[in-house]
Amino acid sequence: MANVDLMERAAVEPETIPFNRASIEGAELDYMRATLESGHTSSSGVFAKRVGAALQEESGAEEVLLTTSCTSALELSAMLLDLQPGDTVVVPSFTFTTTALAFVRQGARIVFCDIEPRTLGLHPEHLATLLDESVRAVVPVHYAGVACDIDGIRSVLADRPDVAVIEDNAHGLFGRWRDQPLGSFGRFSTLSFHETKNFVCGEGGALLLNEARDVDRARVLYDKGTNRRAFHLGQVDKYSWKDTGSSFGLSDTLAAYLWAQLEQRTQIQAKRRALFETYATALEPHAERLGLRLPVVPDGAEAAYHMFYVLVRDQATRDAVLQGMRAEGVQPTFHYVPLHSSEAGRRFSARSTPCPVTDDVSGRLLRLPFYNNLPPDDAQRVIDTFLRALDAAESH
Ligand SMILES: Cc1ncc(COP(=O)(O)O)c(C=O)c1O
Numbered sequence: 001m002a003n004v005d006l007m008e009r010a011a012v013e014p015e016t017i018p019f020n021r022a023s024i025e026g027a028e029l030d031y032m033r034a035t036l037e038s039g040h041t042s043s044s045g046v047f048a049k050r051v052g053a054a055l056q057e058e059s060g061a062e063e064v065l066l067t068t069s070c071t072s073a074l075e076l077s078a079m080l081l082d083l084q085p086g087d088t089v090v091v092p093s094f095t096f097t098t099t100a101l102a103f104v105r106q107g108a109r110i111v112f113c114d115i116e117p118r119t120l121g122l123h124p125e126h127l128a129t130l131l132d133e134s135v136r137a138v139v140p141v142h143y144a145g146v147a148c149d150i151d152g153i154r155s156v157l158a159d160r161p162d163v164a165v166i167e168d169n170a171h172g173l174f175g176r177w178r179d180q181p182l183g184s185f186g187r188f189s190t191l192s193f194h195e196t197k198n199f200v201c202g203e204g205g206a207l208l209l210n211e212a213r214d215v216d217r218a219r220v221l222y223d224k225g226t227n228r229r230a231f232h233l234g235q236v237d238k239y240s241w242k243d244t245g246s247s248f249g250l251s252d253t254l255a256a257y258l259w260a261q262l263e264q265r266t267q268i269q270a271k272r273r274a275l276f277e278t279y280a281t282a283l284e285p286h287a288e289r290l291g292l293r294l295p296v297v298p299d300g301a302e303a304a305y306h307m308f309y310v311l312v313r314d315q316a317t318r319d320a321v322l323q324g325m326r327a328e329g330v331q332p333t334f335h336y337v338p339l340h341s342s343e344a345g346r347r348f349s350a351r352s353t354p355c356p357v358t359d360d361v362s363g364r365l366l367r368l369p370f371y372n373n374l375p376p377d378d379a380q381r382v383i384d385t386f387l388r389a390l391d392a393a394e395s396h
Helices: 002-012 028-038 046-059 070-080 097-104 124-130 150-156 212-222 228-232 252-263 265-290 315-327 343-348 356-364 376-394
Strands: 063-067 088-092 109-113 135-138 164-168 188-192 205-209 309-311 365-367
Touching: 028 046, 028 252, 046 063, 046 205, 046 252, 063 070, 063 212, 070 097, 070 164, 070 188, 070 205, 070 212, 088 097, 097 109, 097 343, 109 124, 109 343, 124 150, 205 212, 212 228, 252 265, 265 376, 315 356, 315 365, 315 376, 356 365
Parallel strands: 088 109, 088 135, 135 164, 164 188
Antiparallel strands: 063 205, 188 205, 309 365
16 A cells, blocks of 8 residues: 555656766667776876867967876875975855865865956955965865956966966866866866766866976876876886875766767757756846846856856745755755855954855855756756745745
């Protein structure tokens, strides 16, 4: 009897719409199988070369090193900075933990910077007040794949050529600013191919080196502190231990997965753009009445369509909407919890810095389900559920 009840309920209750669902987009299974059959499943194989060449062509980088995650790419960039005791790194408070943690692991202390309310990227005016002699690097994030205020940050850093810019571009592959690819503005930039991103391989990432002077040393640190790469390129007749480093390389089986995804770049980005526009068009007419702030793509920016977020009136409304939608089988989610006031953020920061926009945005932000193959009917259900939950929260 209980089973019959369950079956009847399943027949009437629509399936849950998850927040994210990674998909097979092309030849993933064939390519991964090819690596297993060839026997080359470690790093720097044929698929890694294809991915590296494609990313290099897109970005104009001097070198692309495929890594096990965006986190490890950030760690490798931190190693390349040779941080000394007393050095600090400026990081937005509104980001993922490892944007800061990667530099903490190399001995730096963090100075948390607020975000500006339009792009939710690093706030140039706040940055200007944080730049003392201890600052060695600044790590802007292109939140949701939309360029942060690159011109503003550049002008604040104009007389500090000693400060390295490391773009955490986990969200922004194929996004652009004034026709230049995101990730091409800093000395380094990092990418993520985690299963929640536009292009996935389970866990993966890349470090892009935009300056030729970093290439030789980065290859050594990448390859467990050895000059094995120079050996493979025929530049030396044996390889040995040369420097610090770690094991950063991405398995070629995962690079094969990623290559199949990148081959479908145009289709994937078109699907994500269409979903973004569906949400934006449907919600725009309700924005004023419901106190909604939709994503802003500034003039000059081309979005990477990584996510669709909204800002509602206040945290109580956001939490009520999350709960209301979940009760109807739709899974939106919040995003970063401010780092500057977190337990580890307080422990590892150089000093306390106020980040009021981060505090405000973090409490009001909600992300709608967003993935390549979200069917149009489900997108409509997300929109209807969201508006119903927001209406209910607003009328309380
Ligand atoms: C801005 C940002 N940087 C870094 C990361 C870490 O990426 P990964 O999971 O590839 O290490 C994330 C994770 O989503 C992120 O949002």
